[in-house]
Amino acid sequence: MKGASTFASPSSLTVSPTVSTRPSPNKPGTLSSTPDASPEPTNLIPISLGTRTTGFSDSTGATASRFPNGNRPSGWAPKPRGTNSLPSCAKSSPPAEERIEKRVMAATFFIQRVQPGNPAFAAASWKDLSCDPVPERPENPLLSALSFTSGPENHYFILPIRNTAPDPKFPENQPFAVRLKPSQQMIAATRSTFVMAMTLVVVLTAGAHAQLIRYQAALRSLADGSATFRSVEALPAVGEAVAARAFAAGAYSRQFRIGTDARTVLSQNGEDGILVAIEQDRDTKNWETEWLLTVDCPAGNAVINDIAIRPDGGLVVGGTFFNVASLERSQQQPLVLNGNGQTSFLALARPTGEWLSAQSIRGMELRSLAIDDEGSIFVTGSGVLARRYDADFQEIWNIPEPADELSAEYIAVGNGRTQPFVYVQGTLGQGADDEDVFVLQLGKESGNQLWNIEISSGDTPTPGQERAGGIGVGPRGVVRAAVSSNGFDLAADDVLLKDTPTTPARHGHLLFLDPDEGRLRNDRLLGASTEQGGVMDTYNLDIDYAGNTYVAIGFTGSYSFKGVVQQGEEDAAVVVVDSLGIPMRFLDSNGNSDATGFDVAAAGRDLQLLVGRVQGTTDELFGARPVAPSVERKAYLAVLNPPEDQLSYLINLPDPDQEVSAVVQSINQLEGEVYRVIDNPDRGLRLISADLTTEQAGELAQAGISLDLDRELVPNGQVGDPTGGAPAGWALQTLNNAIGLGTGTYCYPETCRQTVLYLIDTGIDTSSGYFDGNPNLEISESIVVRATGDPLDPLAGYDPTIYEHGTEMLSMIAGPDYGAALGTPIKVVNYNIYPDGNTTTISALIEAVSRANTHKSLNHAYDPATFCIASSSNSPGSSPAGLESAIDYTLTNVYATVLVSAGNNSNDSAADYTPSDLGVSRKGVICVGATDPANDRVPNTRTDPDLWAPGLNVEAADIDGNLTTMTGTSASTALATGAALIYLSLNPVLTPADAETALDLSAQLVGGKRIVFVPDPLSPGAAQALNHMSYTSWAAWYDLDSDGIAPNGLDVDHDGDGWSDKEEYFFFGSDPISAGIPRTQNLKMVASSQSSASFEFSLSCLLYQNSTLSAPYRLRDGTTLSIQKSNDLQTWVNCTDEVQNLQKTGENGSSVIIRFDSVIDPLVKTRCFYQILVHP
Structure with a gap:
């Protein structure tokens, strides 16, 4: 302190500088004075501690034992919060018709371990656990989903009912007898189509990371005649009942047959269009022909150039015919198309194999089509840059092809409100030997051009030739464009590509373009030629739901991909690149025959199909699957699936x-x-x-x-029945009292120290606003832990239930209504290890733990934290060395307490599974088992945990913020994590081992089980359970001297900010190794009159409790607060019992503001000084 306030007279106030000295070095204190008419002393020695604001500056200087590199992050600043002076409890109202009522209870409770006979009290809050009865189901049976509210805070969710009414958006709108169920929720656009979310869910559960893909089947057209497949679309299997299917389209001459099916169709003249449905047998895994449809053209050739799937499952094809074409239908008149010479057409077929409608399209040669999520059709081709039709084939707008040397070849469309764009790709002739590629963006509503870029090379003396090779839109709206070029300096709008070849040859490139302005974001070479003269051309591409791009290519020569050389001799291949441009796989055919892959369909990450044509006198091998030789051109379809032994x-x-x-x-x-x-x-x-x-x-x-x-990991919680199965609120009540009848009340401490929750789980859905109801909760980050090929974004937009587990976990930890730690400031950092389905892997968990370690070291080095992991393996096995190393670092370097679930789906010991076995082998890793209301183990959950907690029908909030329940060891781990955060906030210096010991010693022993205990603030023994704080442990946490005294006998100020370490501990609760605000006056007069004066000082919120302000003035660590006065600065008298209105008046960061009044007798002229002391 640089000065103190003194007074010349009772009625006037002046401020004069004084010289400062300290009280006894082992008694932190503050000093001030009351008005005095006597002359100012020249040697006044007041000790005053300045107040702090909410944060502290960054610094370095952590000791080597905590930070080997000497680096440490900024000091902590507890989150501002409301008053903590009242109890926090939740009380149920037995009458069902009563509304939830918030009430204030004037109660105190122990929150700190103290010496016997040293009572310590602090704040608590209450919480109502009542549940009104679930409302009856509404009468309307056609609602897709219905949620409504009964009472002000009780929310119920009625499960979705499938809407079986026809959809008026599409023609022929009676529900198809299809293998794909109708849905209004679609995934992002691929090249020309999309797959429904109901299908996607099944795909997601198949695998949680990239996997080996190999050619598992190859079929070619049979019978007499030639054939080519030009386009393909596919649908994945759905559950056990619906098989995977593919639809291939193209043209044939004379006869066509494919697979083992004996059905053969005959062409009427030249070439006719062909559409084939092929289905995988669920038992044999063989692909068999399901049906054939043709476009017959008696006067010339007909061909189907492209196919796409509508939102309702209908198949739209487009192509050309000459003069007249007919589409035969069973037991109905054929559909007849009339044209003038070569004419384009659109046709709609049921996925069960029947033509429904067809229409001639004049003024263009249709080459490519795409469908959006509303069923609108977009086409491009010679004569038309882009044209839009509605689902009834009625034209909406038309953009003619410019008159210059431009040829439109591919079209793609975005889906949803965030992607209202159409993209066209084609070639632009610059001269006889110079062609460039263009990509342009149009507005979906009117076709207005938004941007246009050119992809070209300018090599001299001969410019490179570029060819368009397919376009698509990824889940985030980023455009993928495939291009082949023989140039070295390929550029997109003058921005050079980064991944470029060094050998003169023709190469394939994949470009990632920003949807806003067409800017080049990334690029990937699809193979680097290792010899001159190689030729690689791109023909089309598709994008799966995770953003991985599959490019159909043909190549001759030697090309290196991922360091592996691929040899080609007129071979076909699928090249796969993930959403970040990381090369994944190069899957080519082999043989002396001429094989070309014209199109690829990605039904999911575990199913792709390549189609095209093959011709030659020897077998063409797709993996180990041969395509028989033929002197005539034949259509083929090759299937890519994971090998069974991977x-x-x-x-x-x-x-x-x-x-x-x-x-x-x-x-x-x-x-x-x-x-x-x-x-x-x-x-x-x-x-x-x-x-x-x-x-x-x-x-x-x-x-x-x-x-x-x-090994695979799965979440350890299952959605329960919110209408029954266990008493409402029983789980939280059990945390207070696991023995005897429930009180309907859950009481929890209000704490002040910020904690950090690293929730390693699924993502968290915050869109409902439910978590906003807890002002102590801050959800700061959600980080996707992805493997190569995983989505960049979690897929909750396509399947919201993907966020279900993590959302419910957080609601039980700290969510409004259902959280165990509602009164504790918590910052949440979420690591989503389930980006692609309902399973994950141990390696994803290892990466998440490693990244969380780094995050805490950099951002929350001295903040108390927990890692919550409620996933486990279904197959026995100990944790691998990598996971052990990551967790060991968590425990010994970043000092976070780890909670893991014991696991479900077996009655085995948790010690035999990953990662719950670490609870046995490592102190600081707490394995949590699940109990029911009778304190018995929940059936089919694992045994031998470290601690138990409620785990049967535990109330939680679903992704919509409505009431649900969770059963399993995930639920018990969530409640135990909430309890651990309470203990750590009250005692932020507990090491992981100490935290486990504290929870273990305080646990409720019932039937041989140690059940997690959050003491009711009014219960005996609460202080013994919750108080684990002392100056010695605090100093050890920050690697300080345990007595805080320097060799010269003065108190140590480790960070040199003017406040001793003891002062920071007792009065500010601040970081002693990061310099804070420069020293200012702490004990200060804030009001005065002739008869009284009022003073304020700061006290650490970690040590403050209600009982601090009444005799015997105990702090949470067992020390005692006193206010002392002196007339001469020599003799001090304890006046704590004499001051008036001793009270808490506010909060300031990590401290609370304490105020007291002093009576002044204006007739007595004497000076008086005050100091604040803390006694052992």
């Missing part, structure tokens, strides 16, 4: 000298697929995750590489 592996590299890149390259050479690499030798964490066949894994093992299975 498994996911973890490869741990304990040798720091072993190169990760060398092992990755070995896996690439074996054609395995690496999907995750973590290389952090400083933390003892170096691993590779890869999908391998049995043969590939054997070869790596023979080379001395150790492999463990990267």
Whole structure:
């Protein structure tokens, strides 16, 4: 302090500088004075502690034991919060018709361990756990979903009912007898179509990361005649009842038959159009022809150039015919198309194999079509840049092709409100030997041009030739454009590509274009030629729901991809690149025949189909699947699926000298697929995750590489029945009291220290606004932990239930109405390890833990934190070395307490599964089991946890913020995590091992189970359970001297900000190793009159409790607060009992403001000084 306030007379106030000295160095204190008519002393020695605001500046200087590199982040600043002076409880109202009522209870409770006989009290709040009865189901049976509210806070959700009414948006709107159920929720556009969310859900559950894909089947057209497939679309399997299907379209001459089906169609003249449905048998896995449809053209040729699937499952095809064409229908008159010479057409077919309607399209040669989520059709081709039709084939707008040398070839359309755009790709002739590619964006509503870019090369002396090779729109709206070029300096609107070839040859490129202005965002070479003269052309592309792009190519020559050389001799291939441009796989055919892949369909990450034509005198091999030779051109369809013997592996590299890149390259050479690499030798964490066949894994093992299975993890919570199964609010009540009858009340402490929750789970859905009801809760980040090929964004927009588990977990930890830690400031950092379905892998968990470790070290080094992991393996096995290393770093370097669920789906010991086994082997990892209202283990949950918590029909909030319940060890882990955050906020210096000990010692022992305990503030023993704070433990947390006294006998000020370490502990609750606000006056007079004066001072919120302000004035750590006065600065008298109106008046960051009044006798002229002391 630089000065103190003194008074010349009772009625006037002046401020004079004084010289400062300190009280006893082992008694932190503050000093001030009351008005005095005597002369000012020249040697006044007041000690005053300045107040702080909400934050502290960054600094470095953590000790080597905590931060090896000497770096530490900014000091902590507890979140501003409301008053904590009243109890926090939740009380149920037994009468069902009563509304939830918030009430204030003037109650105190113990929140700090103290010496016997030293009572300590602080704040609490209450919470109502009542539930009104669930309303009856509405009468309307056609509502897709209905949610409504009964009472002001009780929300109920009625499960969706499928809408079976016809959709008036489409013609022929009676529901199709299709394999794909109608839905109004679609995923993002691919090249020309989209798949419904109901189908997507099934795809997601098939795998949670990239996997090996191989050619598993190959079919070609049979019978006498030639044929070519030009386009293909596909649908994945849906559950057990609906098989995967593909629809291939093109043209044939004379006769056409494919597969083992004996059905054969005959052309009427030249070439006719063909549409084939092929289905995979669920038992044999063989692909068989389901039906054939033709476009017959007796006077010339007909061909189907493109196909797309409508939102209702109908198939739209487009192509050309000459003069007249007919589309035959069973037991009905054929559909007849009339034209003038070569004419384009559109036709609609049921997915069960019947033509429904057809229409001639004049003024263009239709080459490509696309459909949006409303069923609108967009076409392009010679003569028309773009044209839009409604679902009834009625023209909406038309953009003619410009008169210059421009040829439109491909079209794609975005879906949803965020993607109201149409994209056209084609070639632009600059001269006889110079062609460029253009991509332009049109507005969907009117066709107005928004931007146009050129993709070209300017090599001299001969400019490169570019060819369009397909266009599509990814889930985020980013455009993919495939281009082939023989130039070296390929550029998009003068922005050079980054991934460029070095050998003179023709190459394929994939460009990622920004939808706002067409700016080049990324690019990927689809193979680098290793010899001059190679030829690679791109023909079309498709994009799956995760944003991975599949490009159909043809190539001749030698091309390197992922360091592996691919040899081609007029071969076809599918090249796959993930949404970040990371190369994934190159899947080519082999043989001396001429094979061309014209189109590829990506029904999902585990099903793609390549179609085109093949001709030659020897077999063409698609993987191990041969296509028989033919001197005539034949249509083929090749199916890409995961091999049955593939498994996911973890490869741990304990040798720091072993190169990760060398092992990755070995896996690439074996054609395995690496999907995750973590290389952090400083933390003892170096691993590779890869999908391998049995043969590939054997070869790596023979080379001395150790492999463990990267086992699947699943969430350990299941949605329960919100209408019954357990008493309302029983779980929270059990945290207060697991023995005897429930009181209908849950009481929880109001704490002040910010905590950090690292929720490693699914994503969290905050769109309902439900979590806004807890002002202590801050959801700061949600980070997707993705493997190669995983979506960049979580897929909740397509399937909201993907966020279900994480949302419900957080609602039970700290959500309004259902959270265990409602009164605790919590910052949430969410790591979503389920970006692509309902399963994840151990390697994803390892990466999430590693990233959370880094995040805490950089942002919350000294903040108390928990890692909550409510996922476990379904198959037995101990945690791999990589997970052990990551968790060990969490415990010993970043000091976060880890809570893991014991697991469901078996009655085995949790010690036999991952990651719950770490609860057995490591102190600071708490494994939580699940109990029912009778305190018995929930059936089919695992045994032998460290602690137990309620886990049967535990109330939670769903993704809409409505009441649901969760059953399983996920629910129990959520409640235990909430309890741990309470303990850590009250005692922020607990190490993970200490936190486990505190929870274990305070646990309620019932039937041999130690059940997590959050003391009712009014219950005996609350202080013993919750109080674990002392100056010694605080100093150890910050690596300070335990006595806080320097060799010169003065109190240590570690960060040099003018406040001693003890002052920061007792009065400010602040960070002692990060300099805060410069020292200012703490004890200060805030009001005065002739008869009284009022003073304020700060007190650490960590130590404050209601009982602090009444005798015996105990703080939470067992120390005692006193206010002392002196007339001469020599003799001090304890006047704590004499001051008036001692009260808390506010909060300031990590401290509370305490005020008291002093009576002044204006007739007595004497000076008086005050100081604030804390006694052991």
